[in-house]
Amino acid sequence: MNIIITGANRGLGFELTLAAMQRGHVVMAGSRSPQEEGKLLELVSRYPGQIKPVQLDVCEEESIAQLAQALRAENQKVDAIINNAGILLGRGTALEELPIEDVVRSFEVNLFGPMMVIKHLLPLMGEGDSQSILNISSEAGSITNAYGGDFPYAISKTAINMFSKQLKRYVKDRGIRVYAIHPGWIKTDMGGERAPGDPAESANGIMDILEKKKEIDQASFFINYKGEPMPI
Ligand code: NDP
Numbered sequence: 001m002n003i004i005i006t007g008a009n010r011g012l013g014f015e016l017t018l019a020a021m022q023r024g025h026v027v028m029a030g031s032r033s034p035q036e037e038g039k040l041l042e043l044v045s046r047y048p049g050q051i052k053p054v055q056l057d058v059c060e061e062e063s064i065a066q067l068a069q070a071l072r073a074e075n076q077k078v079d080a081i082i083n084n085a086g087i088l089l090g091r092g093t094a095l096e097e098l099p100i101e102d103v104v105r106s107f108e109v110n111l112f113g114p115m116m117v118i119k120h121l122l123p124l125m126g127e128g129d130s131q132s133i134l135n136i137s138s139e140a141g142s143i144t145n146a147y148g149g150d151f152p153y154a155i156s157k158t159a160i161n162m163f164s165k166q167l168k169r170y171v172k173d174r175g176i177r178v179y180a181i182h183p184g185w186i187k188t189d190m191g192g193e194r195a196p197g198d199p200a201e202s203a204n205g206i207m208d209i210l211e212k213k214k215e216i217d218q219a220s221f222f223i224n225y226k227g228e229p230m231p232i
Contacts, residue, residue: 001130001210002078006030006058006117007085009037011188012136015203016082021047023207028078030056030067030085058085058113061120068120078124080132080210083114083160088153088190095151106152111159118167128175132210135164137180137222144231161232165221179216181206182224201225 003020007013008029020027021043027050031037034053043051054070057063071078087109089102114135125131140150141157164180171178183206186197205225208214214227222230 001025001080002028002076003080003082003210004028004030004078004117004121005082005084006056006113008053009034009040011190012183012186012199012203013082013084014039015199016084016206017043017051019200019203019207021050023211025050027051028067028071029053030058032057056117058083058117059108061116064116064120068124071121071124076124077126078121079126079130080134081117081121081125082206082210083117083133083135085113086110086136086138086190088150090152091150098151103152103155106156107159110153110156111163114160115163122171125174125176129177129212131174131176133164133167133171133176133178134206134210135160135178135180136206137161137164137182139182139224139230141180142222142231161222168221178221179209180222181209182222182230184225 003025005013005016005027008017009031017027017029029040029051034055040053054067055063056067089106137160138157140154141161143158161180164178168178183202184197185191185195186199186202187195188199202225209227216227217229220229222232224230
């Protein structure tokens with residue numbers, strides 16, 4: 001499978017890249033400064049021919065368009081896109097103190113970024129249920145379980161859930177699978193040291209979903225890394 005992963009240089013994105021390598025897939029590993037990402041470059045020598053670090057800032061439409069153009073020129077098909085890059089700004093900030101720029105930036109990275117990635121890369125995808133788009137979301141985006149905090153993050157994740165549902169309908173006739181996925185509360189820079197979850201376990205669960213190894217309820221579009229439905 002040819003997989004594009006955004007934010008592949010650290011955290012969950014790096015673990016997804018590693019898990020994909022270990023399973024024999026080919027990954028276009030997106031990061032903002034690929035030449036400076038030692039961990040990713042190390043994978044290039046460990047898994048020759050299986051990983052291509054690519055420059056991809058999800059907020060720069062030009063950077064996404066250039067990647068699409070390069071892939072088109074190489075006649076390279078894309079089987080799966082994992083929109084993983086994300087930010088959590090101002091955790092715990094009271095609404096009264098909230099800089100509105102945090103809301104804007106959260107939407108830019110967590111929603112507009114994935115939308116632009118799909119806008120430019122969808123034309124490179126094939127048809128059928130071996131093709132997948134996985135948008136990494138969060139339980140924070142659940143309307144049912146809204147907890148009254150982290151407004152920029154939570155609302156932008158609700159929005160990516162809606163985008164995922166809309167997209168699922170949009171590509172229905174092409175047979176492409178689309179999910180918004182909660183990866184669990186995992187130990188990364190974002191999740192913090194107290195997080196109980198192992199990002200490698202989450203990444204392998206997500207790869208199982210990609211490889212259709214999990215039974216997923218037909219109607220579900222918002223699921224966790226185990227393939228179980230999440231409350232919308
Ligand atoms: P990290 O903060 O550890 O990593 C975030 C990644 O996103 C980095 O690779 C970062 O790159 C990248 N990124 C940020 N902005 C951009 C941008 N404009 N363009 C390209 N890449 C960008 O987060 P996690 O690995 O924990 O999170 C991954 C996903 O999982 C996110 O969508 C997050 O919301 C979601 N999630 C995480 C949870 C957790 O407990 N950790 C819980 C629920 C959901 P750079 O190094 O350049 O900044």
